[in-house]
Amino acid sequence: MKFGISDADAAMMNIPPGLDPDLLRSFVLVAEGGSVTRAALRVGRTQSAVSMQMRRLEEALGQPLLLRGPRGLSPTPHGLWLLDRARRLLAMHDEIVNNFRMPEITGRIRLGSPDDYALLWLPEILAGFAEAHPAAEVEVVCLPSTELLRCFDKGDLDLTLFSGGNEEPGLPAESLWRGPLRWVGPAARPTHLLRPLPLVLCHTGCTWRIAATRALERAGVPWRMAYSSASQTGTHAVVLAGLGVTVGLSMALPPGLRLLGPEEGMPDLPELEIALVRHPGAAAEALADHIRRGFLSRPGVNARAA
Template sequence: MMAIPPGIDPDLLRSFVLVAEGGSITRAAARVGRTQSAVSMQMRRLEESLGQALLLRGARGLVPTPHGIWLLDRARRLLAMHDEIVTNFRAPEIAGPVRLGCPDDYALLWLPQILAGFAEAHPAVEVEVVCLPSSVLLSCFGKGELDLTLFSAGTEAPGVAAETIWRGPLRWVGPAARPIHLLRPLPLVLCHTGCTWRVAATQALDQAGVPWRMAYSSASQTGTHAVVLAGLGVTVGLSVALPPALRLLGPEDGMPALPELEIALLQHPGAVAEALANHIRRGFGDGAEVSARAA
């Protein structure tokens, strides 16, 4: 009879995820309430049990190896499901309202699946979804007007440690039927001043020496997509779930590379908020794999 290999302690995976995301054993130790030496020992135990190096020291701290990157996405999903199971069996039935903030840049991509699963698990909870720019959502969260919020990392958070739940490529988007990206100055369709996507786009163009002008602006991605669909400029967005008649633009189109986007989560204490946060973590873990395939 074939022997069953030993399992992996979820505590090891949790520490690994925090180290990989923060690039520091010291910061991870503070998050899990352990000493630095204890977390270092956990990383050694995890690498020994899997037989592969998972972390390397780089210029910005500890970074995951190729095996570590493979493990990181799966560890996030496993931990989210693990926490959901534990919460559902140990915690009393939760009920009441919860206020969730999410930029509309990625609300339609992830929230339907997340909210459907949450409603099935917790039918007595009433969810209010607020879609606003990241900077506004962070202000609302800081004033206690939201119980938890998603936001694009890089926007200044209100003095609270945020959790990175997704990382993926930011891409140029233009109309499929018109080569508007060849115009100089390049007409841009972006969000408000200070938006992390807008900053990333204009900095990339400046560094590449591509002249540009702000043709249109909108507080939502729906608005920017509408203008691009009209053939009036290019914008930036994710590499998945593009409306028909839009296409991704890359180096072959003369467009400079853009940095990766990080989506982060902030939450106030509370059983309802924690339950919804667990569904969000699992939903974005599933979405990361979809995005990686599309890119």
């Protein structure tokens, strides 16, 4: 017995053909990264092939989905509508496929993550992984990115998230997210007006710290290092006390903190990349796949929205 309708019947009824998940996946990567070239590298296709995919998708839907601007490609209003739904559709598509294809995962998997990424992304990811692989045990290690990469190199972690820029050249890392760093200060005090500006940041080699101090130096803003902390939670505690400003992501700030921008006299900060690296193995790949889908499916958590 054959269910459904044929392509010919669909055409006669003026029903558009089903959307190829590969087209949607390329569209999401182009829309988030603002670049066909970066998307092509992620999906393992040529730039011209991905450009062709975008044309096919726009022709199938009958609407322009991407516009070229000074900062690259960005979604049109129709593209933004599609982007949100494409993330969720792809996450469900991948979950269905992998649930039937993945071998049973057992044993312990050691995952590293900076503490702020763990709080933002991992609860939903780990819950989904535990449901799909109940026999597996995930051990989460929260450390600064440089320490996580050292642990990974020594074989103490099976996979780890980290802030891009901390890795050694040639490390086969996978980019999961890009978005701007933001200045963060206390909501109740104008600490950002103090000079020299008191900073609350992580260790000396931290890419966030380097980005913050370089931005201030370029803007001619005097600063001093008021406090150092190995975790984002620690920096937030000091900033909540009104003792300095820090940098971070724009999502899920604790009550009592606020974002600071040019209107408060703060210089622009560069984009941040969140990346993933893993050792070979079915267990690590299974968890890495859940992590990819977790980053893909979070509405608003992307380079354009951050």
